[in-house]
Amino acid sequence: MAFEKMSSFQQAETKGALYLVPTPIGNLEDMTIRAVKVLQEVDLIAAEDTRNTQKLLNHFEIKTPQISFHEHNTQERIPILLRKLQDGQKIAQVSDAGMPSISDPGHELVVASLAQKIPVIPLPGPNAGLTALIASGIAPQPFLFVGFLARKKKEKEAQLEALSKKTETVILYEAPHRLKKTLKALAASFGGKRQIVLCRELTKKFEEFLRGTLDEALAWAESEQIRGEFCLIIAGNQQVQQPASPESILPLADQVELLIATQGYKPNEAIKTVAKKNGLKRQSVYNSFHHIEAEQGGQARD
Template sequence: MSGVKGGTLYLVSTPIGNLEDLTFRALRVLKEVDLVAAEDTRHSRKLFNHYGITTSLTSYFEHNEGEKGARLIEALQQGKSVALISDAGTPAISDPGYLLVSRCRDLGIEVCAVPGPSATVAALSISGLPVERFAFEGFLPPRSAARRAAFALLRSERRTTLYYEGPHRLLAALKDLQLEVGETRLIAVARELTKMHEELFRGTVAEALDHFGRERVRGEIVLLVGPAPEEKPAGTVREALLKRRQECDLPMRQIVKEVAKEFGLSGSEVYRVSLELDGEGD
């Protein structure tokens, strides 16, 4: 693969714990670009020292995004190559970067992803929760009222939902979650991903409160809340068929299809019940 191109912003994913997770491509890009913008240069210096990266570092974090972003844009427009990294994982995902990327897109500056570690994807992949559909909500609000409002939306949510949370607030978050969705909802808590003391807890909200209430919680947290259980329809298949036949003019084939989906049954099972109704003459 050719070297980096001038006038290009590279979003480079860095390890979330284990330094061995830096990709070969990420290492090459970090060594070849003209400048690396890091969320915390002191933190990133450890990575650079480990891999012998000597590229110039500059800070780019939440509170200097406006001023520093303008300088980075100027460097890019002058034909320099710039890499953006966060303290861990993929830049712009609950980390600084969105504003810079948006501005580059507006100005026609090329933006290139250098994929790699992501706490969200790592946690989801090992959680044992449904992964076909999921939602990432970023960091949970620090105050209980706002957390409860966020959790209240999960009462009928059919996707696995992920949040970032600090270890000092995990128990409070779990208590709020229990108040809003109940103690039996299946969840997972990923802690210290890729590090020596990595832990993946999977169980109900009540079990999580018991588990993490035993001792002080340490490490960065990904909280995953499983989908709400499907509500069982009231009444019987026979009653549902009768009700639909009386209330609508749909052909019986369509009614059978809808009732089968509602009860989680095969169409043939519901069709047999419909034939019994026909035999009874309603």
């Protein structure tokens, strides 16, 4: 199978195209000029909730018609949308807020469109996870975006157990009515001392960042009335033991010999490097190395 190349913009000029248009996560001023233009010029907007999207369209005086496209009618809508795209229409797909396909509808339509060689053109724009991450104060990279956790108890427990071992910063989404339960599960799996930032009402008037440990976040949640959709930024596990390198399994003297033989190190430089790598004092490695020398006849090394 040949590696597939598709020039979206060139093909979109002569045939139908699917545009993925991010919408503001709160503040309508975050809508880009290009996003407004695309929504004005396409033939149809496939919206997660046409009522919510209509408010956005009214604000920017966009008259383009809509069709509903959400998790409950995906299979019914995709054939309809594909026929329109194949007939040369241009369709914009939007979710209620943020990036299509990221914890929102869209992925199945993208896959179906690509299978029919229909150009898929993404627009950059708002995303709650990245917006929260860069202001959290927790290491921004590497990060692991998870979105919403599994709903079933056993699946969720297994998921959290695996995530607790990750060294990357973890990004989660959570609804207000599930936040307290999720924080309890996180504290049980990650440990109560792990750092977390709760972010809510992002880009809105009452935007808020709550920073502390998981134990402190849980105490806050148990004493407050929980409102708003939350983004959780959780520090990675810094206690995970890294697998030993093959070199570090060797005796100390052999590690020194290896650096001298393969990398051209001088003995003293090799001793210092091995000591640092193994978390030992230089003298310990020096003694070990020269003890081997003595057994081999005390030949000088420099």
